Amino acid sequence: MRHNRTSIINTALMRVGAQGVTAAFQDAPAAQTAAAAYDRVLTYCLSLHPWSFAMRHAALARGTESPAPGWRYAWPLPADCLRVVTAAADGGEQHICYALAGDALQADAAAVIVSYVSSEAASFPDAFADALAWRVALEIAPYVQQGGGNARDYLEMFERALDRAKVENDVQQRPERVCRSSFLKERMVF
Incomplete structure (x- = not known):
C-alpha cells in the first residue's frame, strides 16, 4: 500500500x-x-x-558560475535534489570524483549524470x-x-x-x- x-x-x-x-x-x-x-x-x-521510490536521474546542464578552486566545472543540481547518490560521466558508466558546494556539483568531467534523492x-x-x-x-x-x-x-x-x-x-x-x-x-x- x-x-x-x-x-x-x-x-x-x-x-x-x-x-x-x-x-x-x-x-x-x-x-x-x-x-x-x-x-x-x-x-x-x-x-x-537513497530511497528507491524517491530516486531520480538527470543529465546536468553546465552552470554559468565559476567552479570552486580545484575543479573545472560547476553543475547546478536539480531543484528537487535532496541528496546526490552518484555522479557519472561517459553515458553514466564511469563514476567521477566530485564535490558539492551550495546547490552545485563541482567536477572535472565535461558531462555529468547524477542519481539523486528527490524531494518530490x-x-x-x-x-x-x-x-x-x-x-x-x-x-x-x-x-x-x-x-x-x-x-x-x-x-x-x-x-x-x-x-x-x-x-x-x-x-x-x-x-x-x-x-x-x-x-x-x-x-x-x-
Missing part, C-alpha cells in the same frame, strides 16, 4: 492521541501542528537514505510511511500532548522504523545482495 500526506499525518496524530484529519477536524490545533511539521520532517527523512516523492511504501509518521509524532508531541509524552520513546520508535524501512528498501532495490552464497546465487533465478 502506498501512503500520502493525509494518511501519514493521521497516523502521527493517532500515535500522540490526537484527533485525525477529516473535513470537520482539519482546523483543529493538533492537525495544524502536524501539517506544519510534515514538510520539514519529510525532507529530513528523505535525505537520510508523493506516495511512500509502508515501511517509510511508518518511520515518517513516527518522526512527525516525535516533532508534534510536545505541542499536542499534555506534558509532551516521552520523547525518548518516540525517538526510539522512529529509529527502529527507519532501520526497518532502510532494510526493506535495500532488499527491494538490490535483490542480489539477499543471497550471499555463491553456491545458492548460481542456483537461484531472480
Whole structure:
C-alpha cells in the first residue's frame, strides 16, 4: 500500500492521541501542528537514505558560475535534489570524483549524470510511511500532548522504523545482495 500526506499525518496524530484529519477536524490545533511539521520532517527523512521510490536521474546542464578552486566545472543540481547518490560521466558508466558546494556539483568531467534523492516523492511504501509518521509524532508531541509524552520513546520508535524501512528498501532495490552464497546465487533465478 502506498501512503500520502493525509494518511501519514493521521497516523502521527493517532500515535500522540490526537484527533485525525477529516473535513470537520482539519482546523483543529493538533492537525495544524502536524501539517506544519510534515514538510520539514519529510525532507529530513528523505535525505537520510537513497530511497528507491524517491530516486531520480538527470543529465546536468553546465552552470554559468565559476567552479570552486580545484575543479573545472560547476553543475547546478536539480531543484528537487535532496541528496546526490552518484555522479557519472561517459553515458553514466564511469563514476567521477566530485564535490558539492551550495546547490552545485563541482567536477572535472565535461558531462555529468547524477542519481539523486528527490524531494518530490508523493506516495511512500509502508515501511517509510511508518518511520515518517513516527518522526512527525516525535516533532508534534510536545505541542499536542499534555506534558509532551516521552520523547525518548518516540525517538526510539522512529529509529527502529527507519532501520526497518532502510532494510526493506535495500532488499527491494538490490535483490542480489539477499543471497550471499555463491553456491545458492548460481542456483537461484531472480
